Amino acid sequence: MLARQESAELGLSFEEVFQYQYVISRRGIDPQGMKVSACRGWRVLTGRALPVARLHDRDGIFIGLLLGIATGPDGVIEGEYSFGDLSAGVPEFFSDFERHLNAFAGRFTIIVTSGGDERIYCDPVGMLGVVYNPQTRRVGSSLKLCIEDAVQDHPLYDHSINEAYGSKYSLFHTRDARVRRMNPSFYLDLANFHENRYWPREDSFDMPEGGLEAVYDELINTARHSIGAIAARYDCAMPLSGGRDSRLLAAFAGPHMQTIRQVFTHVTNYATRIDAEIAKRLAAVMEVEHEVHDRRTLRPVPRRVRRSERCFHLAAGAVLPLPSELARDVNHCLTPGSVVLRGHQTDLLRAVFVRKAEISHWKDFRWQIEKLLIVPRNHFNDEVYTRFMPEFMAWHRTLSPVARSRAVDMMFLEVYYASSLGMTFPGLHRHFYMSPFNSRRMIELSLSIDVTYRIGAKPVDDLLYRMNPDLLSVPFDNEISADLSNIDGPSPARDLRVAAAVARAPEQVSAESARKRRA
Numbered sequence: 001m002l003a004r005q006e007s008a009e010l011g012l013s014f015e016e017v018f019q020y021q022y023v024i025s026r027r028g029i030d031p032q033g034m035k036v037s038a039c040r041g042w043r044v045l046t047g048r049a050l051p052v053a054r055l056h057d058r059d060g061i062f063i064g065l066l067l068g069i070a071t072g073p074d075g076v077i078e079g080e081y082s083f084g085d086l087s088a089g090v091p092e093f094f095s096d097f098e099r100h101l102n103a104f105a106g107r108f109t110i111i112v113t114s115g116g117d118e119r120i121y122c123d124p125v126g127m128l129g130v131v132y133n134p135q136t137r138r139v140g141s142s143l144k145l146c147i148e149d150a151v152q153d154h155p156l157y158d159h160s161i162n163e164a165y166g167s168k169y170s171l172f173h174t175r176d177a178r179v180r181r182m183n184p185s186f187y188l189d190l191a192n193f194h195e196n197r198y199w200p201r202e203d204s205f206d207m208p209e210g211g212l213e214a215v216y217d218e219l220i221n222t223a224r225h226s227i228g229a230i231a232a233r234y235d236c237a238m239p240l241s242g243g244r245d246s247r248l249l250a251a252f253a254g255p256h257m258q259t260i261r262q263v264f265t266h267v268t269n270y271a272t273r274i275d276a277e278i279a280k281r282l283a284a285v286m287e288v289e290h291e292v293h294d295r296r297t298l299r300p301v302p303r304r305v306r307r308s309e310r311c312f313h314l315a316a317g318a319v320l321p322l323p324s325e326l327a328r329d330v331n332h333c334l335t336p337g338s339v340v341l342r343g344h345q346t347d348l349l350r351a352v353f354v355r356k357a358e359i360s361h362w363k364d365f366r367w368q369i370e371k372l373l374i375v376p377r378n379h380f381n382d383e384v385y386t387r388f389m390p391e392f393m394a395w396h397r398t399l400s401p402v403a404r405s406r407a408v409d410m411m412f413l414e415v416y417y418a419s420s421l422g423m424t425f426p427g428l429h430r431h432f433y434m435s436p437f438n439s440r441r442m443i444e445l446s447l448s449i450d451v452t453y454r455i456g457a458k459p460v461d462d463l464l465y466r467m468n469p470d471l472l473s474v475p476f477d478n479e480i481s482a483d484l485s486n487i488d489g490p491s492p493a494r495d496l497r498v499a500a501a502v503a504r505a506p507e508q509v510s511a512e513s514a515r516k517r518r519a
Helices: 002-010 093-101 159-165 211-233 244-259 270-286 302-316 346-350 359-363 365-371 382-396 407-427 440-447 451-455 458-467 469-473 492-504 511-517
Strands: 022-025 035-039 042-046 052-056 062-072 080-082 105-114 117-122 131-133 138-140 186-189 194-197 236-239 262-267 291-294 339-341 432-434
Touching (some): 035 062, 105 211, 211 440, 302 407, 346 451, 346 458, 365 407
Antiparallel strands (some): 035 042, 105 117
16 A cells, blocks of 8 residues: 555654545455454454444445444444344345434444445444545545555646645545545445445435424434433543534533533634633533633643644645644644544534525536635636536536435535545544544535524524524624624623524523423
């Protein structure tokens, strides 16, 4: 593997840098530094810290492996895990398995077999990383696990722009022209290395009976269960900021915040200084300790930053600008091996990628391609649009009618997130980053809410009010001045937002009953 070769050349420990990664192949690969499992004729090599669960049907027949961390209705899926109503070998096996998969939340990849079929599935956005090389018939979490020789640069990209600005290798590309990133809504058929869409189903985005109230109740119960199960099993850390996503995740956690080992804010620039002040107030509301990791007082260690850069580029599979927590050296404040819980996918509740609600606007493909950040905004032009339009349309044609009804949200999930989190998370090798909200069921519930309601972030405020109205009353970062002078004083923007959430809430969900929900 090129990954092992470059580790040696850079003086890095392959075992350390790839401790949360995996590679799957029929051909012999030197397993040194990785654990070895088998699934039919496939060798599954996993990093020393990556959890592996063995999956069985109701009769105890082995059907596959789950790599990473996932929760289901019974809690964390680990060890020898059995599906009580799943039968291997029957014609409906895979449709039944996909029904179970819909409820799984986390960051994971699955190899599953039944009869003569062997498939790869993954979490809703490919957060663990799923790339594959059809020539070598190899699947891995990052590029350099899937090739033996030098990278063959993809011809569609000016790679110097990606290196300088962190632009995305998007539309299921990697830096290497031979290696493709799997669409997370597809499964990969290992017989021919073809991808096939299986999600969303025709009824995926139907509003449940009971309407918005039922959506909120299921989101709260499911997300809280997921966070609680993970926090009970692993040493967890959770960031808090001045935005909506981390606050909502903390509210979902509810009483489980007490079992989160580190609640923290990284201060890497001026904006995150504001985040830290808001987060301190949120932590006080939840009665948890809060750590501030401030680069101004911690003094980054240049030698350590340079090593982090080498590790990140190797593990991610390409040269990219360092994430701020590595560049400012604050990630070393987190306990090594921690599971870091982040709020990704909760941003669907505020329609983060949708600029306008009118579906007719969603047929304007130019602005959608621009939002994929294949190049920085100031580099986007007609030539870039023309160059990537065929690839974009190839993806768009795979959308079913129900998926096209949420086309921009689907682009966000399948294309943008896969190319961002699916590449950068494997590069963050010291900790296991994941979203406990990352399940297809919770995504379906979020997207069942009308887009015009989501654009204003109303569901976020509604949920905060239902779970912990005191969290709703702490201002967001866009509601206070840059000098923080009004952070504890009157805030017209905050007061209007809180009043609107109270007015929308049903009479039976009073502030007092919402407080009781926290327990």
